[in-house]
Amino acid sequence: ASEIIKVIKKTMDMHVSVRINPWDVRKDGMTAEESLKVAKELEKAGADSIQLTARTISYLYDGNEKNPFLVYVDRLIDEIDIPVILGGSLRDMKSMNDVLNNTEVELMSMSKPFVAQADFLADWKANGEGVSICQSCNNCYSKKTSTCFKHF
Template sequence: MKTIFDEVKINKLKVKNRIIRSATWEGMAPEDGSFPEELFNVYHELAKGGVGTIITGFTSVADEDQYFNGITRLSNDKQIPSNRKVIEMVHGEDVRIISQLALGGYYKIFYDGSIDLVEPDRMSTDDIKLVINQFKDAAIRAMQAGFDGVQIHGAHHFFLSRFISPVYNHRADEYGKDVFGRMKILKDIYLAISEVAPSLHISMKINCSDFILGGLTEDESMMICEEMAKLGIDSIEVSGNGTSRGGIRVGVNEAYFGEFAASLAERVDTPIILVGGHRSIENMEKVLNSTKIEMLSISRPLIREPGLINRWKSGDSRPATCVSCNACYNTPNHKCIFVLRGME
C-alpha cells in the first residue's frame, strides 16, 4: 500500500516522500530576477516543513519578459549565485529542488530598440528558435547552480500554454496547423535541454484542458503528454487553467484534475504528478492506491502551513487548514490572509 510518506525514485529524482510543493507565485524578486532575503526565508521554511521536493515559483528564461513584476529569472549568469544559495539551503534539509522554467510572454526587441509582446501567430521561425534556446540556456544555468531538475511550464495561460492552444496559435507552418505542430515547441525545448543537461530530471506542467471555448481539449492534452512520454520526459505534472478553485471540501471535491491524471497514468509509463485541491491524507492516499499516479503536489495549503507535512508525519492527521479562499492572490508577496492577521 502506497503512502504519502514513501521514499520514491522517479527516474533521476530520488526523494524522501511523495509530496511536492508545486510551483507557487511569490512575486518578491527585484528587477534583476535574483532571490531576495525574504524569499530565501520562504524556501527555508518550506524545506524544514517536510516536503520531499520543491518546485520553484515561475522562473523566467528571458531578461525581456515583462509579463508581470517580481519574477525570479535564470536568463543570465548573474542569477546563478542566488539560485545556488537557495539550492544549498534546501539540500541541507534533505529536500530536492526543481526550477520551473517559464516564459510569461515573448517580448521581441525591434531594430529601433522598442520592445513589444508578440503572440505565436506573429512570431518568425527565428523568434521561436530564440525561445527554445532561452529555455536551453536557462537549463544549463540550472544545472550549473545545482538544481536537481527543471520543469517546462506549459500551463496556466503563459507563453507555452498559449502556443499549444488552438485559441492563440493559428500558424500554418511546422509550429502550427494541428496539435502535433503546436506541440513541436515543447518537443524541441525538451530535446534541447536533455542534450545539454542530461543529469537533470526534466518535468513538464500542462493543462489537462484550457476550459475555454476553442481552447486545448483533454484529448489534445492527452496526445501531447503521450508524445512527450515517448520522447522520454521524466515526469508530467497535470494541472489546468483556473487551477486554484475555491470551495474545496475535504473528501468531496479534492483532486479536481484527478480523472484526467489517472487516465494519463494508465496510458504512459512516465511518472504522473497531480496538483489541485489536495487537503487530506485520506484522499491523497486514496488517489495513490486507486490509480497509477506516483506523486502529489500542493500549493495553497503550504502557503498557510509550511510545516503541514511534518504535522501529518507527527500523527496529527487533521486536514490542511487552508480554506481555499484564494485571498492569497491579493496579498503582498502571496501570503495567507489568515497568517497575516495572526490567525494561524
C-alpha cells in the same frame, strides 16, 4: 516546449518535469483529448515526468461523481510510460490516501498548503491525520508574493 526539452536533455543531466492542464474549460479551449496528445509529444521530446495541475477543476466536479481529474490522471498514466505527478487541491490526508489507494497515482505535488501552513506535514505526522488550513483561494499567488493573506 518540445524543443526546449530536447535542448535541456542534450546539454544538461537533469530531470525535466512538465506541468500541464488536462483541459482549460474555456470556449474552444484545450480538451482532455488534446492534452493527452500534448503529454505524448512531451514524452517523445524527452520529458521525464508530467505534472498535472488545473485551476479549473471546480467547473467540472460537483462532488456527486468521481472527480474528473482522477479519471483523467488514470487514463494518462495508462497512455504514457513516464511518471505522472498529480497536483491540484491536495489538502487533506484522507483525500490523499484515497487517491493513493484507489487510483494508479504514485506521486503527488502540493504548493499552496505550504504557503498557508509551512509545517502542516509535521502536524499531520504528529496528529496522525489532518487538513491543511489552505482553502485554495489563490490569494497567495494573486500578488506573486507566496504569502497567505487569509491566515496571516
